[in-house]
Amino acid sequence: MTPQRREAFADLVFAGLVIGAAMILFIGAADLPPPRFEPMGSAAVPKILGTIMVLLALAIGGRAILKLRVLPTDAQIVQMVPFWRGGAVIVSLVLYVAALDFGRVPFVLATTIFITAAGMIMGKISPKSAGLFAVLGICVSTLIYFVFTHFLFIQIG
Amino acid sequence: MIDAFILLFQWQNLAFLVVGTGLGIVVGAIPGLTGSMLIALTLPLTFHMDPVSAVTLLIGEYVGAISGGLITAILLRMPGTPASIVTTFDGYPMAQSDRAERAIALGIFASVVGGVISWMFLAGMSPSLAKFALQFGPWEYFTLVMMALVMLAVLAQGSLLKGLLAAALGMAFALPGIDSSIGQARLTFGSSTMLSGFGLLPVLIGAFAISQVLRDASGTNSIDRIDVPKKRLPVYASDIRVHGPNMLRSSIIGTWIGLLPGIGANIAALVSYSTAKQFSKEPEKFGTGHEPGVVAGETANNASIGGALIPLITMGIPGSVTEAILIGALTIHNLQPGPLLFQNAPEVAYGIIAAYLVANIIMLVMMWGAVRWIAKVVQIPRSVLLSVILVFCVVGSYAVNSSFADVWVMIAFGVIGLGLEAVKVPLGPFVIGFVLSPIAEEQLRASLMMSDGNVAEILGRPYALMFLALSILTVAWPYIATRMSNRIKKEA
Numbered sequence: 001m002t003p004q005r006r007e008a009f010a011d012l013v014f015a016g017l018v019i020g021a022a023m024i025l026f027i028g029a030a031d032l033p034p035p036r037f038e039p040m041g042s043a044a045v046p047k048i049l050g051t052i053m054v055l056l057a058l059a060i061g062g063r064a065i066l067k068l069r070v071l072p073t074d075a076q077i078v079q080m081v082p083f084w085r086g087g088a089v090i091v092s093l094v095l096y097v098a099a100l101d102f103g104r105v106p107f108v109l110a111t112t113i114f115i116t117a118a119g120m121i122m123g124k125i126s127p128k129s130a131g132l133f134a135v136l137g138i139c140v141s142t143l144i145y146f147v148f149t150h151f152l153f154i155q156i157g
Numbered sequence: 158m159i160d161a162f163i164l165l166f167q168w169q170n171l172a173f174l175v176v177g178t179g180l181g182i183v184v185g186a187i188p189g190l191t192g193s194m195l196i197a198l199t200l201p202l203t204f205h206m207d208p209v210s211a212v213t214l215l216i217g218e219y220v221g222a223i224s225g226g227l228i229t230a231i232l233l234r235m236p237g238t239p240a241s242i243v244t245t246f247d248g249y250p251m252a253q254s255d256r257a258e259r260a261i262a263l264g265i266f267a268s269v270v271g272g273v274i275s276w277m278f279l280a281g282m283s284p285s286l287a288k289f290a291l292q293f294g295p296w297e298y299f300t301l302v303m304m305a306l307v308m309l310a311v312l313a314q315g316s317l318l319k320g321l322l323a324a325a326l327g328m329a330f331a332l333p334g335i336d337s338s339i340g341q342a343r344l345t346f347g348s349s350t351m352l353s354g355f356g357l358l359p360v361l362i363g364a365f366a367i368s369q370v371l372r373d374a375s376g377t378n379s380i381d382r383i384d385v386p387k388k389r390l391p392v393y394a395s396d397i398r399v400h401g402p403n404m405l406r407s408s409i410i411g412t413w414i415g416l417l418p419g420i421g422a423n424i425a426a427l428v429s430y431s432t433a434k435q436f437s438k439e440p441e442k443f444g445t446g447h448e449p450g451v452v453a454g455e456t457a458n459n460a461s462i463g464g465a466l467i468p469l470i471t472m473g474i475p476g477s478v479t480e481a482i483l484i485g486a487l488t489i490h491n492l493q494p495g496p497l498l499f500q501n502a503p504e505v506a507y508g509i510i511a512a513y514l515v516a517n518i519i520m521l522v523m524m525w526g527a528v529r530w531i532a533k534v535v536q537i538p539r540s541v542l543l544s545v546i547l548v549f550c551v552v553g554s555y556a557v558n559s560s561f562a563d564v565w566v567m568i569a570f571g572v573i574g575l576g577l578e579a580v581k582v583p584l585g586p587f588v589i590g591f592v593l594s595p596i597a598e599e600q601l602r603a604s605l606m607m608s609d610g611n612v613a614e615i616l617g618r619p620y621a622l623m624f625l626a627l628s629i630l631t632v633a634w635p636y637i638a639t640r641m642s643n644r645i646k647k648e649a
Contacts, residue, residue, distance in 0.1 A: 007581070014580040018322065025329060028344035038602055039610030042336045042343050045598045049329050056322040063318075086575075089374040093367075093547060093568060100551075101561035115544045122374045123540030133544070140545055144552055154556050 008067040015061030018053050025050035088121045100156075107145050107156045112137035158280065161507035164209055165515060173206075173214040174512060178519045181221020182527075185238050186229050192222025192238060196479055196486075208490040208505050213512040215486055219479055220272065220516040223422055223458055224524060227264040231451070232257060235366050235546075239357075239592065240422035240458035242365075242585055243430045247443065247450030254446050262390035263448055264455040265524045267404055271456035272517030274408035275415065275463025280510050295603035296615050300624035302597040305424045307628040308431040310586045317635070319582045326582075327590025328597070330355055337595075338602055350562050357592060359554045359567035364588050366550050367571025368578060370543045390525060400452045403433050411457030415464020422458040422465075423589065429457035431631075463513060470498060470506055 025046040035041030096114035099105040115137030120129055148154045164170065177199075184195045195218050203211035226241030231248035244264060251260035293301075306328075310320035333344040334354025345351035407429035414425040433453035434443045443450050469480045487505070492498060498506045554567040574584055608614035615621050 010580045014582070018326065021326070021329065025332070025344070028333075028346065032343060033341070036339075038338065039605045040602050042339060042341060045594075045601075046329070046332055046344060049325055049332070052325045053322065053329065056318055056325065059318050060316075060322065086371045086374045089371060089547075090568075090572065093551075097551060097561065097564050097568065101564070111548055115548060118544040118547060119540045121540075122543055123538060133541075136541060136545070140548060144548065148552070148556070154559060156552060156555060 002071060005068060005071050008064040008071065011060050011064035012068075015057040015064065018057040018060075022050040022053040022057070025053070085121055089118055092117045092121060108138070108141040111141035111144070115140060158507050158511065161504060161511040162515075164504055164508060165213060165511045170210050170213050171515075173210050174217045174516055175519055175523075177214040177217025178221040178516050179217075179523055181218040181223075182225035182520065182523060183221075184218075185222035185225025185241075192219055192479060195222060196483070203486060203489075208487070208492060208502065209508045211486055211490065212483075212505060212509050213516075215483055216509060216512040217516045217519070219462060219483070220459070220513065220520055221523075223462055224265070224268045224520045227268065227455055228261065228524075228528060231260045231264060233369070235369055238422075239361060239588070240426055240461075241454070242423055242588065243426040243454035243458075244451055246430065246454070246585070247445070247447050250444070250446030251448070251451065256446065258390050259448070260446075260451050261528055262392045263396070263400070263451050265390070265521060265528070266392050266396065267400070267407075267452045267455040268459040269517050269521045270404045271408045271411055271458070271460035272463065272520075273514065274405065274456075275412040275460035276510070276514045276517065278412045279463040279466055279513060293620065294618070295600040295607060296618045296621040297624065299597055299600035299604055300615070300621040300628070302424075302593050302600065304624045304628040304631070305427055306586065306590060306593055306597075307631050308428065311431075311631050311635070316581070317632070319580075320586050323577065323582045323584070324586035324590035326577075327587040327592075328594035330360070331591045331594035338599070353558075355566050355570075355591075356554075356557055356563050358557050359563040360570045360591055361588060362550045362554055363567040363570025363572075364574035364584050366546065367567060368574030368584070370547055370550075371571060371575050372578070373539060373543060390528065400449065403436075403449050403452050404456045406432065406436070407453045407456035408460040411460025412464035412467075414457070415461030416467055422461040423592065425457040425461035425464075426454040427589065429453040435634075459517070466509060466513060470509055 029043040029046040029050070032041065032043040032046075035044075092114060096110055099110045100107065103110075112134060116130055116133040119133035119136070123129055123133075145156060148156055165174070180195060180199075181192055185192055196215050199214065199218060203214060206214070222238055223240050226236050226238035227244050227248065230236040230241035230244040231252050234245045234249040236242045236245055248260045248264065251257065306324050307321075310324045311317060331354065333351050335341070335352055336343045342352055410429045410432060411422075411425040414428060415422070430443070430450055430453045433449050434440045437443065437447075437449060439447070465480055469483060487498075490505075492502050492505055550567060551564055554563045555561060557563055574587075577584060577587060604614075605612070615625070
C-alpha cells in the first residue's frame with residue numbers, strides 16, 4: 001500500500017469515528033429536556049456541534065474515497081514505524097496509575113518501579129541501566145513526595 | 158506610584174518577588190504544572206503575610222509561570238502553560254533546525270517587551286481601556302471567541318477541514334458535565350464522575366505532553382537530540398527594527414485581549430500570531446520556524462497579564478482562573494478589589510502595578526541567566542527525561558483535585574492526541590476548542606436570552622459584526638488569495 005492510500009484509509013476510518021462520536025452527542029442530547037427559561041436549552045449546542053462534525057467528517061471521508069479511487073493500488077511496501085516502545089510505555093503508565101489508584105501502593109515505591117520500567121523501555125535494557133533508573137526513581141519520587149506533602153499539602157496516592 | 162516602588166524595593170518584598178518569579182518560571186517550564194495551580198497552592202502561605210508581600214509573591218509567580226512555558230514549548234514542543242501553545246508552532250521547528258538559542262532569546266526578549274508595554278497601559282490608561290472593554294456584551298464575546306477558533310483552525314498546519322473538525326471535536330469534549338446555565342447534568346450518561354466533566358489540565362497534559370512522550374517513545378520522532386544553548390543568547394539591535402512593529406502590535410493585541418474576561422493569554426497569543434501571519438510578506442513560513450511567530454506569541458501572552466490586571470484592580474473583574482485566585486488573595490486580606498482599592502489601600506493597588514513591571518525585569522534576568530541550566534534538561538537522555546516527565550504529568554493531573562479520575566482522563570486524552578496526530582489532525586484547535594467551548598456557549602445563550610431568541614440583533618452590534626466578518630474573511634481568505642493569484646498569473 002502506498003503512503004497516500006494509507007493516509008486516505010486513515011482519513012476514512014477517522015471520519016467514521018467522528019460520525020460515531022457525533023451520534024453519541026445526538027443520543028445524549030435526545031435525553032435532555034426542551035428549553036424552559038431561555039431560548040436555546042442544553043441540547044442545542046450538542047446538536048449543532050454534532051451536525052458540524054458529521055458534515056466535516058463527510059467532507060473528509062468523501063475526499064478520502066475520491067483519493068482512493070484515483071490513487072494507484074500498486075503493492076509498494078511501506079516501512080512501518082515500530083510502535084512497541086510507545087505501546088509498552090502506555091501499558092506501564094496504566095499499570096503505574098492503577099497501582100496508585102486501586103492497589104494503594106506507596107507513591108515512592110510505585111514511582112521508582114515505574115521510572116525504572118519506563119526508562120528501560122525507552123532506553124537500554126541492561127542491569128546497569130536498571131540500577132541507574134532505580135536510583136533516579138528513588139531520588140525523583142522522594143523529592144516530589146517531600147515537596148507535595150510538606151509544602152503543597154497534597155497527599156499523593 | 159513612586160511610593161509603591163519604594164515599598165516594593167524593601168528587602169522582604171523584593172525577596173518574595175524574586176522567589177515568586179523563580180518558582181513561576183520553573184513551574185511554568187514543567188508541562189503539567191501551571192501558574193494558576195502554583196498560585197492556588199501558595200495562597201494558604203500568604204495568610205500570615207502582609208498584603209503587599211502577598212501580592213508581590215503572587216504577581217511574581219503569575220509573570221514567571223507565563224514566561225517559563227516558552228522553554229519547554231521551544232525545546233520539547235510541550236507548552237508548559239496553555240499560553241505557550243502558539244510558541245510551539247515556530248519555536249519547536251526553530252529548535253529542530255539548530256536555532257534553539259535564537260528562539261529562546263527572542264522569546265524572552267519579546268516577553269519582556271510585551272510585559273513592559275502592557276505595564277504602560279496598566280499604569281497609564283487602565284480606567285479608559287477597561288471602560289472600552291466593558292462596552293462588550295455577550296454577542297461581542299461570542300463572536301470574538303468564534304473568531305479566535307476559526308483563526309486557529311485556519312492557521313493550523315494542514316487541511317482547513319481537519320483544523321475545523323479538530324476545533325469542533327475539542328468543543329464536543331467540553332460539553333459533558335453540569336450545564337451551568339440550568340444546573341442540569343448533560344451527556345454524563347448516568348456517571349457521577351462525569352458530572353464535573355473533563356478537567357482542562359488533564360486534557361491539556363494528555364493531549365500535548367503524554368501524546369508527545371508516547372510519540373517520542375515509539376521512535377516516530379526523528380529528533381533525538383536538540384542542542385542546548387551553548388553560546389550567548391543572540392539578540393541584536395536590529396531586532397528592534399525587524400521585530401519592533403510586530404512586538405508593538407502584539408503587545409496592544411495582548412493587552413486588549415487580556416482586558417476581556419475569560420479570553421486569556423492563550424487566545425491573545427493566538428490572535429497575535431494570526432495577525433502577524435496576515436501582515437507578513439511571507440505567511441507561508443509561519444509554522445516552519447519563522448521568528449515573527451515566536452515573537453508574536455510570546456509578546457502577546459505576557460502583555461495579556463497587564464491587560465488582565467486592569468479590570469481586576471479597577472473593577473474587580475477576573476479575566477481567568479488566575480485572576481480569580483488573585484481576587485481571593487485580596488479578599489482574605491480584607492481588601493475589596495475595585496475602584497475603592499485605590500482609595501482604601503493604595504499601597505496594594507499601586508503595589509500590584511509596580512510588582513508587575515519589576516517581575517518582568519526579574520524574569521528577564523533570571524531566564525537569561527538560567528535558561529541554559531533549564532535547557533540542559535534536553536541534554537539528559539530522552540529516556541530519563543521522558544520517564545520523569547511522565548511522573549510529573551501524573552502528579553500534576555492528580556494535584557488539581559487530588560483525584561485519580563483526572564489521571565485516567567489525562568491518559569485517555571494522551572491516546573486521543575496520539576491518534577489525532579496520526580491522522581494529521583492538529584492538536585492546537587482541539588485543545589483551544591475545548592477551552593473556549595464553555596465560554597462560547599455561555600455567551601451565545603446569554604445573547605439569545607437578552608434578545609429573546611432574535612439572532613438578527615447582532616446586526617445592531619458593530620463590534621460583533623466586525624468579529625463575524627473577520628471570521629468569515631479568515632476562512633475565505635485562502636480561497637480568495639488563490640483565485641486572485643491565479644487571475645494575476647493569467648493576466649500576466
